[in-house]
Amino acid sequence: MELIIEKLLGFVMVLTRISAFLLVVPVFGWKSIPVRIKVAMTLLLTIFFSMITPFAVDSRQVSVLEAVLLLTNEASYGLALGLVIVLIFSVVKFSGRIAERQMGLAMAQILDPLTGERAQPVGSLLEMIFIILFLSANGHHLFLLIISRSYDAFPAGSIPTIAVLTEGVITAGSTMFVAGLRLAAPLLAAFLVLMVVLAVLARIVPEMNILFISLPLRVGLGLLMVAIFVPFIDGFVAEFADWMGKLLPV
Numbered sequence: 001m002e003l004i005i006e007k008l009l010g011f012v013m014v015l016t017r018i019s020a021f022l023l024v025v026p027v028f029g030w031k032s033i034p035v036r037i038k039v040a041m042t043l044l045l046t047i048f049f050s051m052i053t054p055f056a057v058d059s060r061q062v063s064v065l066e067a068v069l070l071l072t073n074e075a076s077y078g079l080a081l082g083l084v085i086v087l088i089f090s091v092v093k094f095s096g097r098i099a100e101r102q103m104g105l106a107m108a109q110i111l112d113p114l115t116g117e118r119a120q121p122v123g124s125l126l127e128m129i130f131i132i133l134f135l136s137a138n139g140h141h142l143f144l145l146i147i148s149r150s151y152d153a154f155p156a157g158s159i160p161t162i163a164v165l166t167e168g169v170i171t172a173g174s175t176m177f178v179a180g181l182r183l184a185a186p187l188l189a190a191f192l193v194l195m196v197v198l199a200v201l202a203r204i205v206p207e208m209n210i211l212f213i214s215l216p217l218r219v220g221l222g223l224l225m226v227a228i229f230v231p232f233i234d235g236f237v238a239e240f241a242d243w244m245g246k247l248l249p250v
Helices: 002-024 035-052 064-089 091-103 121-136 139-153 162-204 210-247
Strands: none
Touching (some): 002 064, 002 139, 064 139, 064 210, 091 121, 091 162, 091 210, 121 139, 162 210
């Protein structure tokens, strides 16, 4: 009986971390994936990792209160890992939103079929292209590798300090903004040149309706720059994997 209780606590700790991780991580946590598939996938991964992962505590000496605290720590760690991935995964969508604002499409919204939330068309298009390239490069295996590395660094029953988790999330957030601006930099430069040209035309031909002319020019330039930008997303997939290894609190 004691052996069953000992194994059960270890299984629940592994289940808690993996469930919290898959709850927020992209691809696996989308609302478009049926709940039954999510539950089956979570249980399958839990069974696998509970058989190979070590445990940092002796389950026979753990009280009920300590067990609750251990499960809370596992959930916190899993959520922190997932949040870091979500922030880095949002770089392409963030760049798309910068493009949409420059094109004057900030108010255009659609329903994202993947997450079930409201999104903007250009950002969603770029995100879908990135997801296709990411999955075609076996990027989903990277998520499984992250779970495995988390148990190598912090076995079930142990947890990094709050400072380590907070630093990882903050660093991932700052990386998202810097990388998003870097990806959108050529587009911003192109729109800056367009604004200068329109300003010169406004001075040379005062009777010209610059606002009326600028709208189709901004949309056309934005679509042209996005089309030029798409091939560079493939290179971002490899960079994304590199960031995972550097920013995750493992």
